[in-house]
Amino acid sequence: MVPAHAPAEQTDSGEFQRQEDAFREWISNDGSTPYPAAAGRYHLYVSLACPWASRTIIFRKLKGLEDTIGMTIVDPFRDEKGWAFRDPERSRPGSALNKLDEFESTDPVSGFHYLSQAYTATDPNFKERVTVPVLWDKKTRKIVNNCEDDICPIFNSVFNEFAKNKDIDFFPKDIEAEHIKLSEFLYDNINNGVYRAGFATRQRTYETSCKKLFDALDEMEKRLSKSRYLFGNPNAIFGASSIIRISKVICLISISTRESPRRSASITSSVITT
Secondary structure, three states, X not given: OOOOOOHHHEOOOOOEOOOOOOOEOOEEOOOOOOEEOOOOOEEEEEOOXXXXXXXXXXXXXXXXXXXXXXXXXXXXXXXXXXXXXXXXXXXXXXXXXXXXXOOOOOOOOOOOOEOHHHHHHHOOOOOOOXXXXXXXXXXXXXXXXXXXXXHHHHHHHOOHHXXXXXXXXXOOHHHHHHXXXXXXXXXXXXXXXHHHHHOOOOHHHHHXXXXXXXXXXXXXXXXXXXXXXXXXXXXXXXXXXXXXXXXXXXXXXXXXXXXXXXXXXXXXXXXXXO
């Protein structure tokens, strides 16, 4: 396995600073961008091991876009070549790791063996860390967007005419400002906060990151103790997958300095719907 982040994302003080998403083009249904909304034109590349990608998987399902936007799941095992379009049975514990390059591609769109090929096809000079999710344009053979904070609103708005659940708006306008403010808080303190804690390389940085994370969880616990939903609108979408992973994985591996969020009753009862 290779490190989950690049050396350039680590500061001298031991802090983790996530790289910026490289591709932030937008899809439109009014001709304002080079990428028009169309059924069957775009494909989603994801990993089930990534909470950022999981958010797009959940959103695609909730909106009812499975027939409009295809999806391919990469092998959860990563070596120095990164995310691979490989049957995960080939990388199960006990497999011969020296033969991992000997596989048939599971990518039905481009036949890529590695997701890095999609990145270099889009930008031959790309040298940064290859991440998921990726929204791929089959017509131009380029990545349109690799930011889940863009992909989910794109699915919600410009693909609404193709969605099975057209009447559900996961980004309601009446709470837009509050939604953005809370989303930024969740990202900074919880969604990305778990990585700042888990990837810290200095003790003081680690302790500071953990405190910030668990203080934020306490704030969400207090908020959810008064209401099942973060807002009155139950359809507003947030990054719940990170909270689930904190409890099931991350606390057990790297940040178990306090009780797991699974002990927080309000978060546990609300996480599926927030």
